[in-house]
Amino acid sequence: MQFMNNPHNIYIHVPFCMSKCRYCAFFSHACANPDWGAYTNKIISEIEHWARLLGRVSVPTVFFGGGTPSLMPTRCFEQIISKIHQCFDVLYGAEITLESNPGTIDETRMREFQSFGVNRISIGVQSFSDEKLKYLGRRHSALDAIKTIQAAQKLGLRVSGDFIYGLPDETVSDVIHTCAQINDLDLQHCSMYELTIEPDTPIGRENPTMPTNDEMADMYNAIGDTLKLPRYEVSNYATPDKHCQHNENIWDGAPYIGLGRGAAGRIYHNSTWFEQLGDGQLFAPLDAKSRAIEKLITGLRTTRGTRLTDDVKGVINMDTVHQMPELIQVQDNQISVTRSGMLVLDDILVKIAG
Numbered sequence: 001m002q003f004m005n006n007p008h009n010i011y012i013h014v015p016f017c018m019s020k021c022r023y024c025a026f027f028s029h030a031c032a033n034p035d036w037g038a039y040t041n042k043i044i045s046e047i048e049h050w051a052r053l054l055g056r057v058s059v060p061t062v063f064f065g066g067g068t069p070s071l072m073p074t075r076c077f078e079q080i081i082s083k084i085h086q087c088f089d090v091l092y093g094a095e096i097t098l099e100s101n102p103g104t105i106d107e108t109r110m111r112e113f114q115s116f117g118v119n120r121i122s123i124g125v126q127s128f129s130d131e132k133l134k135y136l137g138r139r140h141s142a143l144d145a146i147k148t149i150q151a152a153q154k155l156g157l158r159v160s161g162d163f164i165y166g167l168p169d170e171t172v173s174d175v176i177h178t179c180a181q182i183n184d185l186d187l188q189h190c191s192m193y194e195l196t197i198e199p200d201t202p203i204g205r206e207n208p209t210m211p212t213n214d215e216m217a218d219m220y221n222a223i224g225d226t227l228k229l230p231r232y233e234v235s236n237y238a239t240p241d242k243h244c245q246h247n248e249n250i251w252d253g254a255p256y257i258g259l260g261r262g263a264a265g266r267i268y269h270n271s272t273w274f275e276q277l278g279d280g281q282l283f284a285p286l287d288a289k290s291r292a293i294e295k296l297i298t299g300l301r302t303t304r305g306t307r308l309t310d311d312v313k314g315v316i317n318m319d320t321v322h323q324m325p326e327l328i329q330v331q332d333n334q335i336s337v338t339r340s341g342m343l344v345l346d347d348i349l350v351k352i353a354g
Contacts, residue, residue, distance in 0.1 A: 006268045007058040007091075008050075009249050009256035010084065012043060013263035013278055014069040018104065022137030023164075025198035027262030028067045039260075040076040044083045046259045046278065051087035054269060059088045060254075061095040061246035062117075067262075068124075070100030074112040081117050095120055095158075095245040100148070102140035107151040120158040120244075122191075123148050128181050129174075132167055137202065149185055158242055160189035165223070166216050167195055168208040175219045179226035189238035192223050217343050224339070233302045234342055251302050253295040266294075289315060293353050296335075300345060305336025320352050328352070 015027055016034040062084060064072075077098075084090060097120040098113055105113075110121065125145040127133050133140065145161075152159045161182065165175050182190055194216060198204050211219070229237035233251065236244065250256055250266075255273075258265030263278030266286070273286040292311040299306025306312055308330070316335070321328055327341035327348055341348055 005055070005057055005089075006255055007060055008054065008088075008267070009061045009063070009246055009254060010059055010088075011063045011065060011246070011256055011258050011263050011265065012069075012080065013258070013260035014039075014064055014066040014072055014099075015260065015262050016071055017066070017068045018071070018101075018139055019137070022135070022202040023195060023198070023204075024137075025201055026067070034071075036073055036076045040079050042279070043080050043259050046280070047080070047083045047087050049280075050257050050259075050267075054267070056087065056089055059084065059090045059094060061097070061249060062090070063097045063099075063246040065097075065099050065263075067099075068101050068104055069098050070105040070109070070113075074109065074116065077113060078116045097122055097244070097246060100124065101138075102144040102148040105148065107155065110152060110155055110157065114155055114157060118157070120160070121152045122160040122162060122244075123152065125149070125161045126164045127167075128178055132170075135167065135203075136164065146185065149187065153186070158189070159187060160191065160238075160242075160244065161185075161187050162191045162193065164193050164195050165219055166211050168210055170211060170219070172215070172218050172222050175222050176226050179223055183226075183228045188229070188242040189236070189244065190227070190229065191236050193235050194220070220343060231303060231342075234345060248302070251298040252307075253291075253299065266291075296353055297349055300335070300337055300349065303336065305334050308333045308335055315353055317352050317354055324348070324351075 013027070015029050016031050017028050018030065020028065020030045062081070081096070096117045098118045099122045101124045123145065126136055126138055128142045128145065130142050133142065149159060149161060163178060165178070197208070197210065224231055227237050229239060231237050232243055233247070236247070255268040256265050257267065258276055258278040261279035261281065265276035265278070267274040267276050267283070273291045274283055275286045276283050288311055292315045296306050296312050296315060321330065321335070326338065327344065328335065328337050337345060337348060
């Protein structure tokens with residue numbers, strides 16, 4: 001059987017957590033003693049399945065997300081990453097990211113993960129305020145988070161921090177203070193996420209009073225104005241050489257395999273795109289128009305925008321685009337939104353995509 005080598009990124013979902021955060025609506029399980037052996041065998045089985053279908057494709061990035069992947073025993077991580085190398089062509093210098101939470105990983109375990117190929121770590125800080133961490137249902141303290149960041153920096157890992165803003169009663173000054181602390185720690189990458197209230201979560205059931213849209217916009221602008229790091233996507237900030245390559249590849253429309261229940265993928269096989277879910281839950285052809293709209297949506301989240309390929313051009317109302325020069329721009333066969341456009345991106349997409 002002859003295979004086409006269409007590079008595929010790999011996302012692996014690790015659904016286990018020590019406890020469920022009060023805002024979390026992701027697929028995850030609070031579990032003190034997961035069956036890591038069964039989980040590892042399942043992931044290995046999925047890797048073998050995709051290798052049989054796709055052949056020995058190139059793999060530019062591997063991303064372990066969750067959940068709390070840093071809870072995984074390093075022996076299980078080694079088995080999974082070794083199987084990926086065995087079945088696929090993991091490119092030299094491939095970005096391999098491990099999501100982690102403070103309190104679940106120390107310098108010794110970081111070093112072990114690093115020895116098995118991890119070169120980038122994403123740390124779920126969320127806040128430098130112990131009071132806010134408690135409200136969010138996080139188990140760690142601000143000091144735990146700072147120590148975790150510094151341990152990763154000491155080992156020479158590429159380090160990213162995840163943060164949440166827009167909590168009830170939070171102010172622009174609070175957000176500016178958080179950004180100043182990020183600057184002081186010399187983080188080279190951070191993700192700043194607006195708190196989304198999901199109805200079937202503890203915080204959602206409390207029906208809290210949230211900041212107004214104008215207040216949220218002021219916070220968003222304050223982040224861009226205060227961080228030393230330039231924004232390169234709606235919620236992501238980094239020095240130019242520290243962008244998350246895995247996410248950038250996906251935003252640019254590259255194929256990726258989702259492994260494990262809770263993971264999603266977009267497979268490209270035999271000149272056809274497929275929508276895919278981990279654990280064998282879904283593998284179905286994706287029509288060309290739907291895929292083009294996905295590429296438009298994910299690309300416009302980035303500051304560089306979406307390349308105007310023929311399929312993307314076919315789903316854009318260019319007349320509407322030209323009516324909004326202050327929000328959206330077209331240059332060098334690329335469409336992107338302005339800083340003001342980032343604030344109303346969802347509205348823009350509704351108007352121009354079809």
